[in-house]
Amino acid sequence: MKTEFENTPDIGEAWVAAVEFSGPVDPALIKLKHREIVQDAKEKREQEIDPRGRLGLARDDHAERDRKERLETLLLVITSQRLAEKLRETYKAFDDIRDRARELLERIEGLLRDARQDYQALMNNAARHPVTGEPIFPYADGSIETEDGRAVAPDEVQGVDFKGKTTGERKDAGHSRISELEQYEEEVTGIDCRAETHQERMTDPELDEDEREQAVDEAVRDADGMRRRLDEIGGRLEPRADVDREARPVETLRSASTSITVPSL
Numbered sequence: 001m002k003t004e005f006e007n008t009p010d011i012g013e014a015w016v017a018a019v020e021f022s023g024p025v026d027p028a029l030i031k032l033k034h035r036e037i038v039q040d041a042k043e044k045r046e047q048e049i050d051p052r053g054r055l056g057l058a059r060d061d062h063a064e065r066d067r068k069e070r071l072e073t074l075l076l077v078i079t080s081q082r083l084a085e086k087l088r089e090t091y092k093a094f095d096d097i098r099d100r101a102r103e104l105l106e107r108i109e110g111l112l113r114d115a116r117q118d119y120q121a122l123m124n125n126a127a128r129h130p131v132t133g134e135p136i137f138p139y140a141d142g143s144i145e146t147e148d149g150r151a152v153a154p155d156e157v158q159g160v161d162f163k164g165k166t167t168g169e170r171k172d173a174g175h176s177r178i179s180e181l182e183q184y185e186e187e188v189t190g191i192d193c194r195a196e197t198h199q200e201r202m203t204d205p206e207l208d209e210d211e212r213e214q215a216v217d218e219a220v221r222d223a224d225g226m227r228r229r230l231d232e233i234g235g236r237l238e239p240r241a242d243v244d245r246e247a248r249p250v251e252t253l254r255s256a257s258t259s260i261t262v263p264s265l
Contacts, residue, residue, distance in 0.1 A: 070203040074212075083213050087202060090216050093223055094195045100230050101192035105185065107237055112181045119174040123147070127165040130157060137168035147171065184233050191226050198222065 071091055078084040126135035129152065136152055138144050144152040145168055198219040207215060 067199055067203050070205055074203060074205070078209060078212075080209060080213075083209060083216070086216055087212065090219050090223070091199055091202060094199050094219065097195045097223065097226055097230070098192050100227070100234075101188050101195065104188050104230060104234055104237070105192070107234075108181055108185045108188065111237060112178065112185065115174070115177045115181055119171075119178060122166045122171055122174050125164075125166045126171070127157075127160050127162050130160060135166075136160070137166060137171045138162045139168035143168070181237075184237070188230065188233060191230060194222070195226065 071087070075084050075088060078087070123135055126137060126147075128134065129136050129146075135147050136144055136157060137147070144154065144157060146152060198215075201215045202212065202219055204212075204215070
């Protein structure tokens with residue numbers, strides 16, 4: 001995940017400020033200096049915001065900068081080199097997960113837009129109820145329904161020509177595709193938020209090293225499942241054949257009072 005670091009103070013100041021006294025380093029003092037550096041950086045950036053409103057500092061970007069600053073500070077002051085390296089690698093792994101999630105969200109957004117346009121085209125091509133004017137859809141089994149699934153008696157639609165019109169099966173497939181993509185959108189958004197939560201927890205300045213290592217280990221355990229699920233969703237984003245295929249030749253829907261021509265699948 002690409003993040004710009006501009007106008008940030010020298011992160012080494014945290015350590016220098018913490019050790020400019022005699023005696024052992026006090027962890028509480030290190031945390032205090034860390035907070036001061038982060039606050040100074042935030043205030044400096046806020047003073048340099050373009051007065052015309054081109055902020056370049058959206059809330060998410062601002063939060064990301066704060067986490068990056070905390071990470072760099074922690075990597076400097078953590079006494080265990082092993083933990084520092086594990087924290088660095090795990091944080092980077094979640095950067096990659098969030099990049100993948102955002103890439104998928106862009107794809108889903110485009111596919112949803114197309115799916116909704118395609119569904120609207122199906123609605124525009126639907127036969128209409130002769131009395132209410134609402135779209136109606138014939139199924140291969142001879143039944144007829146409205147868009148919301150209400151059954152329509154054949155004698156209500158005498159004289160309606162269903163030839164070339166949207167079938168119930170195609171309408172259902174189009175609706176199902178939209179629902180599927182919306183579910184994926186919600187799930188991928190949740191994964192992105194969970195990854196951010198792990199990053200936030202791992203860089204919490206209030207944790208001691210044991211607590212931080214526990215947070216990193218929990219994140220590592222969650223990461224593989226998150227990556228797998230993103231890969232699964234990515235593999236399912238291709239357009240569905242049952243939505244796009246052409247209707248097959250027509251057959252006759254039998255009724256007691258009239259014959260209505262319907263496309264069959």
